[in-house]
Amino acid sequence: MKNVAVLLGSLSEKSINKALAKAIEKLAQERLKFDFLDIGSLPFYNNDLWDNPPASVTDLKTRVAAADAVLIVMPEFNRSFPAVIKNALDWGSRPYGQNSWTGKPLAIAGASPGGIGTAAGQNQLRTTMPLLGFVVMGQPEVYFQFTPGIIDEHFDVTNDQSRDFLAGFADKFADWIDRHGEHRTLSVAAE
Secondary structure, three states, rough: EHHHHHHEOOOOOOOOHHHHHHHHHOOOOOEEEEEEEHHOOOOOOHHHHHHHHHHHHHHHHHHHHOOOEEEEOOOOOOOOOOOHHHHHHHHHHOOOOOOOOOOOEEEEEEEEEOOOHHHHHHHHHHHOOOHOOEEOOOEEEEEEOOOOOEOOOOOOOHHHHEEEEHHHHHHHHHHHHHHHOOOOOOOOOOO
């Protein structure tokens, strides 16, 4: 089973993105184990803090190092991605030469009540992920329109089409990790 570090872009306890992440976790439970990181406890990035890094920073870097992959589940704020995600990415990429994200397979998902989900915010985020060293899964894209009751209080997806789509996303992410993760079998171009 692969260990996935999960970054939630919403700090709200009743977040629809948290519900989406928990639903994906439930659908992937045969192949993926989710580790929800507390990125809300990170201070704003400050290079001066590396002399004595906060426990929340060292916890983030330790848990990311132990992860086989990363999943970002986020809302869209003002057609962009949340500051809490940017802050976590900055902490994980530093100090220089100790980028925790390098080589990590990554998938991105997001929920919104709106019809285009989180497409604009995810698009902005996707442009920076390769620069941080992530191996970004391009398809399927999850711009999930969250309607009342589509995910119940037990994190079960109540709509068959949506459940099948999210289960397919989880399966493709598990396959992506197998193909691009650290413990993959390397092939040679001449094969």
